[in-house]
Amino acid sequence: MAGNATVSYDQIYLMVRNGYTGDSTIWDQAFEYIRLHPNELFYIAPNRRWSIGHQIIYHGALKLFKRLLPLYNEDNRPNIFTTTKDNPKPLTILDIANDRKGSYKEQYEYIEHLFAQDKFIQACKIYNWPMIDEMLNKDRKLLNEKPPYCSNYFLHYLVLYGDVRKFAQYHESDTRFQLDLKNADGKTALDLAREKRNQAFIDELQQSQPERNTLDNDREDDRRSPILFSPTNNTQQTIPIQKKITPEILKNITCTLTHKIFVDPVIASDGQTYERKAITEYFQNNRYSPLTGEPMDDTFTDNIQIKALIRDLRQQKLIP
Numbered sequence: 001m002a003g004n005a006t007v008s009y010d011q012i013y014l015m016v017r018n019g020y021t022g023d024s025t026i027w028d029q030a031f032e033y034i035r036l037h038p039n040e041l042f043y044i045a046p047n048r049r050w051s052i053g054h055q056i057i058y059h060g061a062l063k064l065f066k067r068l069l070p071l072y073n074e075d076n077r078p079n080i081f082t083t084t085k086d087n088p089k090p091l092t093i094l095d096i097a098n099d100r101k102g103s104y105k106e107q108y109e110y111i112e113h114l115f116a117q118d119k120f121i122q123a124c125k126i127y128n129w130p131m132i133d134e135m136l137n138k139d140r141k142l143l144n145e146k147p148p149y150c151s152n153y154f155l156h157y158l159v160l161y162g163d164v165r166k167f168a169q170y171h172e173s174d175t176r177f178q179l180d181l182k183n184a185d186g187k188t189a190l191d192l193a194r195e196k197r198n199q200a201f202i203d204e205l206q207q208s209q210p211e212r213n214t215l216d217n218d219r220e221d222d223r224r225s226p227i228l229f230s231p232t233n234n235t236q237q238t239i240p241i242q243k244k245i246t247p248e249i250l251k252n253i254t255c256t257l258t259h260k261i262f263v264d265p266v267i268a269s270d271g272q273t274y275e276r277k278a279i280t281e282y283f284q285n286n287r288y289s290p291l292t293g294e295p296m297d298d299t300f301t302d303n304i305q306i307k308a309l310i311r312d313l314r315q316q317k318l319i320p
Helices: 002-006 009-018 026-036 052-058 062-071 093-099 105-125 129-138 140-144 154-161 164-171 189-196 199-208 214-220 225-229 247-252 276-283 304-315
Strands: 265-267 273-275
Touching (some): 009 026, 009 052, 026 052, 062 105, 105 129, 105 140, 129 304, 154 164, 154 189, 164 199, 189 199, 265 276, 273 276
């Protein structure tokens, strides 16, 4: 609605907090407000304990919540893990959905799975193999899933990682990769492999979808997986073990405030990871995210995935 541009945060918050009271347009008004102010979905005002997002889930407005998620992207993610300011037990939207599942069972199942998708993709981004394996053992469907606001599927991250043996490892199972999945840029894994000029990945992906590459079948028949897996085979298809970390991994383990590798990484209320001491000092004089510019509070959660990754990299002597 055009008039929503002048509606205040408090007006929308109160409207959503009251829930459906006979006015069928309230969810449309809430959607339009968040569309114009996406950083306020999980913003908690100083005089409030809950955000608009928490209130939406409390009232079982799952349809609205699903409409909102595609408004976000990798550079502006909704912090679905934001907790309320309830004392002594802050609540996530999953906690609220769990409390309300007697009335909104479908919503609880959706939020629970969304949390799993988000955690899985974050593990994929930093190549946390133990976490990836643990989550896939619980739910193989995650192999081909991602939240609406994330750019890449697991398969795309494997191409970015560059070791085709990892693809073969996860593709050889009852649940296989959907090779035609496209990321936020409209690229399949094969498109990405060609862009990265990773011939081994190109060959393996084409072999895995022969029905789409009939003109190449004769050429592909001579390039099968034993070449890729045999450590004693010295042909050009042998993939060397990676002995250094990629720029993307280094970026993920480096604090944007200190420009140093994390010692005590924490997730702030803006969904970003910072060095605890640095973000605590920053917060003394600032109340807005240094990366997204959105309002934030002083809620910090240990980033155990980043800690585990740094520990593993140090054990492999890949970082000091």
